[in-house]
Amino acid sequence: MATKPKSGTQRKSRKTPDQASPEFLTNILRDRIANHDLPPGSKLRESSLAEEFGVSRSRVREAFSGLEERGLIERIPNRGAVVTRLEASQALELFAVRELLEALAVRLSTQNLPPESWQDLVELFDEPLEKAVNENNLEIYIDALATLRARLVEGANSPLLLGMLDSIYDRTRVLIRRLVILPGRARQGLEEHRAMLAAMRAGDAEKAEQLKRANIQGSRETFRKFQKFVL
């Protein structure tokens, strides 16, 4: 599973199990929202969450601040917090920004790392994913996409970019899952990524960047066609 605890700050937790970390609660809620375990429109009650996690309302509240700043929830004064509903227009904005930023990550990664370092991903996207996609084993494909994405933002070596892409990713995780299921999208995405990885393997940053943009444009087009179904 692609569990991503952001930065492994797992030090000295001798007092309480793990709710010691202040980020802990934020991460839990973020995951629940991103997975639609808490679907858009859900109301988040402070007291319930406080009790569920055995912490005080203050900490829940603090967690809310972070989630709000990231656009995952909306807080209406005196009325509480609600999971943000992604409108079609916002989704398109996310695509537009994501296209630019992920493409930048691709370019930077390609420039920063030696071409050989992509070999394993090239191979992963060859037969293994060919098989997975043909068998409609999309979990494997989605996992591979997450791995690729992690490698890209890591290779870009830019904390700022990482933060922004994380924020975007949190808001589009469900969308990506739903898009991949649509007819032809997984296959098309696979081939787009193969082309991109080939360019990266060849050290051609410009071309890889361009191909990543094409990839996201393709994803966006699929979204536009099927937006009635995926939102």
Place this chain on the structure above:
Amino acid sequence: MATKPKSGTQRKSRKTPDQASPEFLTNILRDRIANHDLPPGSKLRESSLAEEFGVSRSRVREAFSGLEERGLIERIPNRGAVVTRLEASQALELFAVRELLEALAVRLSTQNLPPESWQDLVELFDEPLEKAVNENNLEIYIDALATLRARLVEGANSPLLLGMLDSIYDRTRVLIRRLVILPGRARQGLEEHRAMLAAMRAGDAEKAEQLKRANIQGSRETFRKFQKFVL
């Protein structure tokens, strides 16, 4: 004038319970940080701020959360909050992302609005700013840049983009001011912006986008050359 209610809300009243708004405190602190009224490295003590604004520490703390998420302050557990110091590498990351996002804003604005709507800015950047820059009246130039920027993000009509650019802007406000002072930068920026506005006035979104990128690249180059002085 299209008022942007976000920044610039400077309510004076010290004692009056204007502090009702929850964003109020955040905005005040954000402005202080962006203006280097609180320079990088400053320690923010919760109790001092609480007393200064006549509120409780809880609210200061809540404000801190937002500032931290935006990267304006860093919170070290049990040691408090410190205004983030902008390193050269981070500044360059900001330039890279800003180049993409502001260029996107330019393109979207140009596409969204009729060409005539830029006429006033074209004129503003013609004689009036020529005069201002020649006389080294840089406050006027900086104000014009802020106006231009506001019009661009407004015209882009994308809340997401607005949020991201605001966040970037908060972290670079001082930098911009210091760059403009450097020899030749204001002149060069003026002409870059004239070219860009001409393209927008002509409705050529692609070209305008390209020129905006060139503009920020120029700004970045100036920064690289003088980074020892501006950081």
Place this chain on the structure above:
DNA sequence: AGTATTTTTATTGTTGACAAAAATGATTAC
């Protein structure tokens, strides 16, 4: 004197209580 240990102080972290607001439900008038 210099270093280690302890005490003191200052600051942050956490909690529960209380106040304010909104949502809910009941009662009454029409």
Place this chain on the structure above:
DNA sequence: GTAATCATTTTTGTCAACAATAAAAATACT
């Protein structure tokens, strides 16, 4: 039966007190 008004309950907003941690100062020891 419906709508309006009022009381009740739930939920959020705010605060001040207490606990935990780190920094600073003072003391003791070699």
